[in-house]
Amino acid sequence: MACFADAAGRDVFAAVVEVQRSPDERKRFSWPVYHSTVRARLECDTVLMVLCFDRATAAWARAPILTGHPEYVLSPLVVGPDEFPVITDEERARAQPEISALSALAHGADPACGEAVLLAFAQSLRTLPDDRLAVYHDYVVAGLAPAARAHWEALMSTGTYEFQTEFARRYHGRGKSEGRAEGEAEALLAVLGARGIDLTERHRGLISSCTDPERLREWIVRAATATRAEQVFG
Numbered sequence: 517m518a519c520f521a522d523a524a525g526r527d528v529f530a531a532v533v534e535v536q537r538s539p540d541e542r543k544r545f546s547w548p549v550y551h552s553t554v555r556a557r558l559e560c561d562t563v564l565m566v567l568c569f570d571r572a573t574a575a576w577a578r579a580p581i582l583t584g585h586p587e588y589v590l591s592p593l594v595v596g597p598d599e600f601p602v603i604t605d606e607e608r609a610r611a612q613p614e615i616s617a618l619s620a621l622a623h624g625a626d627p628a629c630g631e632a633v634l635l636a637f638a639q640s641l642r643t644l645p646d647d648r649l650a651v652y653h654d655y656v657v658a659g660l661a662p663a664a665r666a667h668w669e670a671l672m673s674t675g676t677y678e679f680q681t682e683f684a685r686r687y688h689g690r691g692k693s694e695g696r697a698e699g700e701a702e703a704l705l706a707v708l709g710a711r712g713i714d715l716t717e718r719h720r721g722l723i724s725s726c727t728d729p730e731r732l733r734e735w736i737v738r739a740a741t742a743t744r745a746e747q748v749f750g
């Protein structure tokens with residue numbers, strides 16, 4: 517969620533931001549709830565924005581949501597691949613790592629520009645401190661289409677691009693499951709902290725005891741749009 521306030525500190529505008537990776541009809545019932553809840557809590561104008569990284573999901577998300585109440589129709593504001601910029605310039609990627617990450621998710625599988633987009637994203641990671649590098653790297657890699665993820669791993673393993681930070685060298689150079697799991701756990705905690713999600717001792721125990729990198733990546737993806745810990749861990 518993004519919230520904007522006036523000079524007096526009063527909330528004047530809010531955006532509920534959802535990342536949608538595939539069509540899910542349940543969202544047509546939950547999205548109006550998210551929108552109404554934020555609007556009621558902040559007492560200001562509120563919009564629902566949905567980020568989609570493939571055209572089919574974007575087209576699905578753009579369909580108006582009929583709530584059943586006369587004239588109450590919620591039309592999500594959808595940002596799809598055609599709206600995300602194609603960032604292949606490495607200097608721009610380093611200056612705008614957040615936009616480069618979104619570009620990688622939206623265009624990393626494109627045969628025409630995917631490799632250049634992924635290489636630019638790799639360059640953008642050079643500008644980040646280790647904690648943010650973990651978050652950006654894991655979130656993007658977890659969200660890449662299978663072909664794009666395989667290409668990314670190939671780029672990393674063949675030396676086409678060499679990470680410059682000690683964290684990244686450790687993260688990619690270990691080759692052991694426990695090393696990868698430790699990196700994923702660090703990234704998950706960083707995402708949860710950035711989103712202000714409170715964790716119980718049980719939740720922290722689940723994270724620290726998990727040695728499955730794929731499960732940790734799944735939790736990272738859930739955490740990116742969650743508002744409560746229960747939405748991450750089930």
